[in-house]
Amino acid sequence: MAEPRIGVVGATGAVGRVALELLAERGHRRVRAFASARSVGTSVPFGDRELVVEEATPERLAAGDLDLCFFAIGTAVSAELVPPAADSGVTCIDKSDAFRLSEGVPLVVAGVNDHVLGGSRVVANPNCSAMQLACVLKPLHEAAGLARVRLATYQSMSGAGDAAIRRLHETDPAAADLGMDWEFDGEEFDEEFKLRAETRKILGLPELPLSATCVRVPVLVGHAQAVWVETAEPLEPEQARELLARAPHVALADLPTPGAVAGTDKVHVGRIRRDPTEPNGLALWVVNDNLRKGAALNAIQIAELVLERQPLAA
Ligand SMILES: NC(=O)c1ccc[n+]([C@@H]2O[C@H](COP(=O)([O-])OP(=O)(O)OC[C@H]3O[C@@H](n4cnc5c(N)ncnc54)[C@H](OP(=O)(O)O)[C@@H]3O)[C@@H](O)[C@H]2O)c1
Structure with a gap:
């Protein structure tokens, strides 16, 4: 299976930092960090290196160079950034409450209701x-x-x-x-x-x-x-x-x-x-x-389930 190209949007925040820590621990290497324009040019720790933060824009997230993206940002920004990324084929795992109760969007606790994961490009992570x-x-x-x-x-x-x-x-x-x-x-x-x-x-x-x-x-x-x-x-x-x-x-x-x-x-x-x-x-x-199974860890466990079910072409 090809190594997934992963984005973390909200990489400078409380949940985003833990997501990066967990992804590094799991040996992922093709990871990019995104946040608001305020953080552009700063860097965030990723294992034994640093990632330079990019601005999260709809165009950049839908550019076709990401397979999976974690969104650890507020509701309004998720509502703006997730749909274009999902439409471009990125599997979007969102931690905000923008889509949690939307019809057709699976709301997943890994280990509890994995069966609801279908082919949806948007998966919601529940409240902690x-x-x-x-x-x-x-x-x-x-x-x-x-x-x-x-x-x-x-x-x-x-x-x-x-x-x-x-x-x-x-x-x-x-x-x-x-x-x-x-x-x-x-x-x-x-x-x-x-x-x-x-x-x-x-x-x-x-x-x-x-x-x-x-x-x-x-x-x-x-x-x-x-x-x-x-x-x-x-x-x-x-x-x-x-x-x-x-x-x-x-x-x-x-x-x-x-x-x-x-x-x-x-x-x-x-x-x-x-x-x-x-x-x-x-x-x-x-x-x-609340930052691990309550947020970042569950999102990563969802991603692992998605990749298990729909492996990326080598
Ligand atoms: N904390 C928890 O335990 C927990 C648990 C479950 C779910 N959640 C949900 O997870 C999400 C993130 O929570 P958090 O606790 O990590 O919040 P946080 O610490 O306030 O971090 C917010 C992040 O969003 C980024 N951001 C703000 N405006 C942006 C924009 N316009 N474009 C791109 N990025 C933007 C910030 O980047 P800048 O640094 O550039 O501003 C920062 O990285 C929220 O929806 C929250 O409800 C949190």
Whole structure:
């Protein structure tokens, strides 16, 4: 198989930098870095070398010299840059929410719903919180059927990109008021809506009752979730542990913390116990590195699935 020609758009950002690190670790060599006009001429680390950043323009991304492109940029810029690249034949894996709920665009968590990957040139990467939740819910649903999910999230600052990371470093922890950086419709933050809508799409359960309260916390990397699940059939905590121990991209831990999980590849689940207030209720604590499986790593795993299914001509 020919070596893929890969672009990373948003290479100077929190997710883009991790994507470059993971691509270099995997031995990719034909990689180019793109960002806004502001970054042109700067360089970003790529393994033991540096890549000079190019401006991401529709013309440059559709010039016919890329096979695969990761987009780690905001929604509006993705909406502008992805379609021309996809139309020119580039497989576009987008991390924004521009296409996640679009009809015909697969929304993929590698290891959870790989089967929805068809020949689409645009593949959407879910919200980081939906990603880690889906990894844990899928095996429980297959075994006992999900009846209801409730959760509270404790999301790290890096989940909102470099500007939020700077805000964390500049804020006095004693007076920490880091803001919520989400849109509010009077009842829900858009993060809470996305978590419900995207989890439903990923699991193919359009009516799944799922209610979330999402909060940003002064943590650098690693999103935590307290999750309460009701299943249609009884499921003992020990059975859930066995199912999750075998689930792709999931690891069991007694009490995972963001600090311990940052820099690792798996979704960590601990405190799996009966919810004493529900006959078929389980409670779980789920922690994941939002920049890796929550974003860059999942996108690269999607690319690997695409290349496995449609190898490039040698
Ligand atoms: N952070 C996470 O944990 C996470 C998880 C899942 C999904 N996501 C999604 O991934 C995307 C990137 O997030 P992030 O956290 O990496 O954000 P970030 O740290 O703010 O980085 C944003 C990147 O977008 C680039 N950019 C901005 N305007 C551009 C333009 N007009 N043309 C080309 N590039 C442009 C920036 O380049 P310059 O340096 O040149 O401005 C920078 O490289 C967002 O859609 C986010 O919602 C993030």
